[in-house]
Amino acid sequence: MDVPEKQAIISGxxxxxxxxxxxxxAIDLTMESSRAAIADAGLTAADIDGIATLGDTPLREAATAxxxxxxxxxxxxxxxxxxxxxxxxxxxxxxxxxRHVLVYRTIxxxxxxxxxxxxxxxxxxxxxxxxGQAGLARSLGDMGPLLAADAFSAVNWLGMHCQRHMxxxxxxxxxxxxxAVNSRRNAGxxxxxxxxxxxxxxxxxxxxVISTPFGLLDCDVPIDGSIAVVVSGAAHAADCPSRPIRVExxxxxxxxxxxxxxxDYPKMAxxxxxxxxxxxxDLTPRDLDIAELYDGFTFLTFAWLxxxxxxxxxxxxxFVEGGARIAxxxxxxxxxxxxxxxxxRMHGYWVLHEACVQLRGDGGARQVARQPEVAIVSVGGGxxxxxxxxxx
Amino acid sequence: MDATIIExxxxxxxxxxxxxxxAFWTGGATGRLxxxxxxxxxxxxxxxxxxxxxxxxxxxxxxxxxxxxxxTWTLNMQQFHPDIPPPNLIAIVELAEQSDLRIPTNIVxxxxxxLRCGLPVRVLFEHHxxxxxxxxxxxxx
Numbered sequence: 001m002d003v004p005e006k007q008a009i010i011s012g013x014x015x016x017x018x019x020x021x022x023x024x025x026a027i028d029l030t031m032e033s034s035r036a037a038i039a040d041a042g043l044t045a046a047d048i049d050g051i052a053t054l055g056d057t058p059l060r061e062a063a064t065a066x067x068x069x070x071x072x073x074x075x076x077x078x079x080x081x082x083x084x085x086x087x088x089x090x091x092x093x094x095x096x097x098x099r100h101v102l103v104y105r106t107i108x109x110x111x112x113x114x115x116x117x118x119x120x121x122x123x124x125x126x127x128x129x130x131x132g133q134a135g136l137a138r139s140l141g142d143m144g145p146l147l148a149a150d151a152f153s154a155v156n157w158l159g160m161h162c163q164r165h166m167x168x169x170x171x172x173x174x175x176x177x178x179x180a181v182n183s184r185r186n187a188g189x190x191x192x193x194x195x196x197x198x199x200x201x202x203x204x205x206x207x208x209v210i211s212t213p214f215g216l217l218d219c220d221v222p223i224d225g226s227i228a229v230v231v232s233g234a235a236h237a238a239d240c241p242s243r244p245i246r247v248e249x250x251x252x253x254x255x256x257x258x259x260x261x262x263x264d265y266p267k268m269a270x271x272x273x274x275x276x277x278x279x280x281x282d283l284t285p286r287d288l289d290i291a292e293l294y295d296g297f298t299f300l301t302f303a304w305l306x307x308x309x310x311x312x313x314x315x316x317x318x319f320v321e322g323g324a325r326i327a328x329x330x331x332x333x334x335x336x337x338x339x340x341x342x343x344x345r346m347h348g349y350w351v352l353h354e355a356c357v358q359l360r361g362d363g364g365a366r367q368v369a370r371q372p373e374v375a376i377v378s379v380g381g382g383x384x385x386x387x388x389x390x391x392x
Numbered sequence: 393m394d395a396t397i398i399e400x401x402x403x404x405x406x407x408x409x410x411x412x413x414x415a416f417w418t419g420g421a422t423g424r425l426x427x428x429x430x431x432x433x434x435x436x437x438x439x440x441x442x443x444x445x446x447x448x449x450x451x452x453x454x455x456x457x458x459x460x461x462x463x464t465w466t467l468n469m470q471q472f473h474p475d476i477p478p479p480n481l482i483a484i485v486e487l488a489e490q491s492d493l494r495i496p497t498n499i500v501x502x503x504x505x506x507l508r509c510g511l512p513v514r515v516l517f518e519h520h521x522x523x524x525x526x527x528x529x530x531x532x533x
Contacts, residue, residue, distance in 0.1 A: 113472045145439065147405040148525065149496040150480040152472035159466035160484060167464070167509035211468040211482075212504075260484060260494055266464070 003249060003280045008090035009237050010245040010390070011100070012041025012230035013356045018192045018344055021109060022224040029226035030057040030106045031065055037228035042241040043100055048230070050074065050098030052085035055347075057106045057226075072098035080252035081273070082348040082379045083386035087250050089231035100236070104228035105349040111222055112296060113153035114143065142258035142383075154296065155219060157259045158381055159211040161266040162299035166213060168266070169314030173213060176298040177204035178323040179334070180217045180341055183295065186328065187338025189366035194223055195342045218298040223344035227353045243360045248374070248389035251277025255383025270307035270378065273385035278309070281389055285309045289372035290358050291332055292351035295339040300381040308376060308387070333358075333368045348379030348386075359392040394423035395458050396516040397524065398500070402476050406523050412440045415453030420517030420524025426453040427493065436490045458515035460487040460528070463494055467504045479504070485513055485528050501529040 014036025016029040038045055050072030051059050059073055072092050075085035082105075089101035143157075151157060165171050181201055187193035199217065207215040237244040253269035253276070262268070278284070285308060293304040302316035310332065311319040320326055326334035337343050337354040344350070355375035357363050371392075378387035397420065409417060412428075416438070419426030428440035432449030436456070444451055465483035481504060487493040499507060500516070513528035 142439070144407045145496045148407060149482050149498055150404070150468065150473070150476055151466075151482045151496060152405075152476075153468075153470070155470070156466050156468050156480075156482055159468075160464040160482070163466060164464035164509060209467070209469045211466045211470060213466075260496055261492070263492055 001249075001280060001282055004094035005087070005090040005247045005250045007094040007234050008247045009232055009234050009240075010229050010247070010356055011232040011236055011240050012037040012039070012043070012242065013353050014038070014040060014228045015192060015353055016226040018194060018223055018225040020194055020221070020223055024224060026056045026106050026108055026226070027061055027065055029224060030062050030104055030228075033106075033226035033228035034062065034066065034102055034104050037230050038102065040242050041100065041230040041232065042239060043230065048100050048102045050089060050092055050101030052089050052101055052103045053105060054082060054085050055105045056108050057104070062104065070098070070102075072101060074101065075103075079254050080250065080386035081269075081384040083352070083388065084252070086229065086231065086352065087252065087386065087388070090247055090250065093231055093233040096233075099233055101231045102228060103231060104226060105347060106226040107345065107347055108224050109222045110345065110347065112155065114147070142260060146259060153211070154381065155211045155214055158297050158299060159214050161268065161303070162213050162297070164266040165299065165302070165314070169317065171302070171314070171317035173205060174201060175317035175321045176213070176218060176302070177201045178320050179295070179298045179301055179326070180204050182323045182326050183335050183339035183341040186336050186366055187342035189364070190337050190343055193338040193343035194221055214297060214299075217341070220296050220340035220345040221342065223346070225344060225346055227346055227349040229352065229356070243392060245356045245359055246391045248283060248391050249277050249281035250386070250388045251275070251280065252386040253383075255385070257383065259382045266303070267307070268303055268381060269383045269385035270304050270380060270387070273378070273380070273387050274307040274309065277387050277389060283374060283389060287374050288332060288376050289370070290336060290355070290368055290375045291334050292337075292355045292375060292377050293335065294348060294351060294379045294381065295335060295341050296345070296381055298341065301335070301339075303381070304378045308378065328366060328368055336363065336366055336368060351377050351379060355390050359390060395420065395425070395514070397423065398516055398518050400518045400520060404476075404520060404525060405473070406520060406525065409522065412442060416440055417523045417525070419453065419455070420526060423517070424455040425458045425515050425526055427456050427487065427489070428452070429454045436487070436493050438493055438495065456487055456489050459531070460485045460513055462499065462507065462509055462511040462513060464509055465499065465507050467507075481507065483507075483528070495526065498527045499529065500527050501533045506530065
């Protein structure tokens with residue numbers, strides 16, 4: 001199928017030091033990941049003519065630090081959810097508006113709660129031209145009634161989705177826990193992951209309650225860090241010193257129905273993003289070799305498994321149960337780097353980075369032995385969703 | 393229906409009142425839960441909007457029975473707001489009048505161990521100045 005994103009490749013990837021409360025300035029983290037990605041792509045900063053982000057380091061600050069004046073600036077927050085800057089870069093190179101776009105995401109211990117301070121304006125519908133997260137508030141537009149109900153955090157909003165899923169399908173805590181245990185096992189093989197000590201299902205079940213049915217080990221781990229990729233036109237593939245990653249299809253959602261009112265609740269915008277993505281490719285869920293699925297909370301990964309058609313409605317629990325199917329040597333290795341649950345909360349960008357690592361065969365101790373050819377990357381929860389199929 | 397009015401245990405992050413939402417947030421002063429309804433096709437619409445998303449008709453607030461069921465819920469144990477301590481029994485209640493009529497709210501007067509999806513509940517109102525915040529308790533409580 002001829003879609004414009006197929007004219008883009010990911011030519012370089014980079015990751016900064018990762019840690020909890022590192023005290024490292026965001027611009028330093030951003031330069032670590034960006035310079036690594038640019039070098040990995042076989043380029044110098046002067047070759048970068050586009051830049052995009054969503055996060056803690058503004059575009060102009062990063063461009064200044066790199067000594068460049070890119071003509072294409074993308075990013076912010078639109079139909080691709082947190083992956084919007086990457087998707088905008090795919091289309092920019094496909095349109096010939098840029099040759100090499102640096103996309104980065106830098107995080108500093110970002111939490112998942114929203115507690116307005118006195119005098120705060122209501123969430124505004126604004127786009128931040130500098131690539132910031134202002135647009136995120138738009139997607140949280142129906143949260144006023146949730147805040148009024150003392151539901152201040154995504155852990156509350158998604159705990160309710162999970163509770164409904166349990167009611168409808170009999171999904172269990174033990175099934176959610178199998179994902180957390182699998183992620184921690186994979187994190188143990190990832191030197192950059194913040195939590196690497198193995199956990200058992202009993203550890204998972206004994207963790208303190210945060211918001212039922214979620215305990216502490218259902219929740220991802222806030223970190224400091226930065227991840228960058230270089231998106232190039234496919235013509236650059238022959239010149240890449242590292243194996244270029246091909247883009248097969250992208251999908252996103254504008255989030256109709258918000259956090260409360262989707263008629264098909266507990267489904268989420270992930271369903272719409274996945275449907276768009278599959279409509280843009282001849283590949284099917286059966287073609288997936290690995291899955292790097294968003295896990296701000298365990299249940300979000302379950303929701304993506306179903307949204308993507310990897311399993312049917314209500315079947316994510318049995319699919320994950322016991323963990324054998326999702327292990328590195330299983331039918332569909334899942335969150336091979338340790339996930340946000342254990343590696344850390346890079347807010348959607350570590351799944352992208354890891355898909356590239358695995359497709360290149362560069363995963364080291366955690367590399368999936370049967371070389372993956374097709375990877376799915378998905379990001380988001382509630383009304384926020386974007387996903388993409390990558391190939392080698 | 394003339395629902396009970398109770399005093400709050402803690403403050404709330406309440407919305408600014410507008411012409412659209414005023415009936416919903418203040419109707420409890422008279423013990424009634426007021427929900428926007430299309431005058432033409434009779435569809436209930438919540439959150440309130442100016443015109444019916446189904447037929448474009450004018451929308452007017454009307455009282456509902458105040459009865460419904462717990463659509464889903466969570467027991468929050470983590471303090472996020474400095475003035476609002478846990479535990480917080482948060483729910484989405486589906487009103488009896490229409491299957492997709494959902495209200496984020498709190499459940500009161502209920503042991504969390506009793507809470508389940510489908511539990512029948514009825515409204516009461518928590519008094520916050522001009523606003524009467526609708527919360528729900530189990531039927532027969």
